Amino acid sequence: MSKLQGNTAIQRSEHRFAIITALPGLIALIVLVAGPLLYMFFNSLFIKTLAAPIPPQFNWFGNYGKVLSDSRFWNAFKNTMIIMGVGIPVQAFLGLTIALLLSKPFPGSRVIVAMFLIPVMITPIVSGFQWKIILNQRFGPMNYLLGILIGMEPKSWLAEPFLAMVSILIMDTWQWTPFVTVVLLAGLSAIPKQVYEASSVDGSTMWGTLWRVTLPLLKPMFTLVVLLRIIFIFKIFDPVYILTGGGPGISTETLSLLTYITGFKNFNVGITSTLAVVQLIAMVIIAKLFMKLVMGRKER
């Protein structure tokens, strides 16, 4: 009896402590998030601009209809999807290749892996600058190297819509393939040796082992890395802003870039808020997926 009472007393004090420690951080987050979020949703229902002193006009869900029927929105959506649809498979393939090459440790392999990781932590706008210099039509090393290696004519990388998109894909692949590599490396190192031994006893070839043993066991890591890449590409702003600025025209404009331009070049508060709400909904769905596929698995 007394023991039970003691337990509930401890439980109560634990409970109090849990709340007290959580409060400061929680309040900071809620103040920074809840207010602005409600304000944003509120704004998305109005025709409202900072460009001219016109009073805001209530518009129900008119802005949503306008955004969803706007070809520029779908262009930005398409561009974001292209970066995901082309970039992620390429990065997954390259990342896997490099991970397999590095999977057996050798002297100095840790340093090499660390060096591979440098692009991930480079200041994003600097990676934009780098590629702007490298891809420069007249003085950049890209045209020079491609010229002497495969005899390609100099290309105006950033001035043509198609090549500008290729440039962004090159930049993104450069920056994020190493990330894919290290996640897959972590997955590879978790596969027990016996699995390979069993497979070689069965007489499987190297390819057979890769297809039937390694890749299936890496599937959770692929899920993780693909989801994270989707999330990161959704957010992509700085390097694209620097490298192409969405151009030429709007050929490389992403959703983040469109939101920025609508808000801070055209000062259209109503439409920007609507764009933001739409992206937020998409993001919540992806976050739910992440919780279910990645976090849920871990707990089991």
Added chain:
Amino acid sequence: MNREMLNRDELARKKRIKMILSIIRFLLIGIFLLIFMFPVYWIAIGAFKVEGEFYNFPPVFWPSQFSFENFERAFTMFNGTKGLVDSLIVAGANTVIVICFGVLLAYSMGRFKTGGDNLSFFVISLLFAPPVISAIPLFMIFRTLSMLDTYRVLYLSYILFNMPFGVWIMKGFFEDIPPGIEHAALLDGYSRWQAFRKYVLPLAVPGIAVTALFVFIFSWNEFLFALIFTRSSVETLTITLSGMIGGHQIHWGELSALSLVAILPGIILTLFFQKYLVRGLTFGAVKG
């Protein structure tokens, strides 16, 4: 006898194949390393080139002499010093706030499952949301409070993405510490707070320190909020850098020099804390 010879031949053949394969393997690793390091090399080497060498074709892969003029000019004529100081102030202040508040929230979530799945989901959604979403409402609120173009506006707004990150990562570190440690302390008559401070916190220090480094780098690298929320009295390094390509002429040399300064903290973090980097970048999903 014959069979033994055959075996030896077979063995030698296998050994040869193995050797060729490993040569190919290292060759490929070398090529990939070269490709992935090249852009970083190009920025680094650019920092030491003299102006004319940027307009050479074929490009200059190794400057004839190393000049420090770019650094000098970047810091004196191009506001680099202000950029550096302001970045340090903003990133430093933000890191202190995020860690102080974040450690407690992370402990609470990690140990007591405070808020359960809903709070976890809230934190992870914040982590995943594109920052540009919150830019417009925050801009208007900060404008009303006349907080634009101050240090405060940056180190407070960076809480938005750094706090969820810090909390999520540190929560994982606290989960790794066995709860028995606090129970023992509580049985010894320590208060809940003392048990946390004297027993749990010291064990979590390495994790907290690395989280702090991450938070610092994320603030240091931030561009969008700095671009929107500041004008001239506060200017972080990323803004100084973007200003260098604004005018009539791009000052590649100075830009490269300052870029090199900007990426150094990230490179150092990568080289020394590789193990934690994987954990941080996957939001704790891979323990590294």
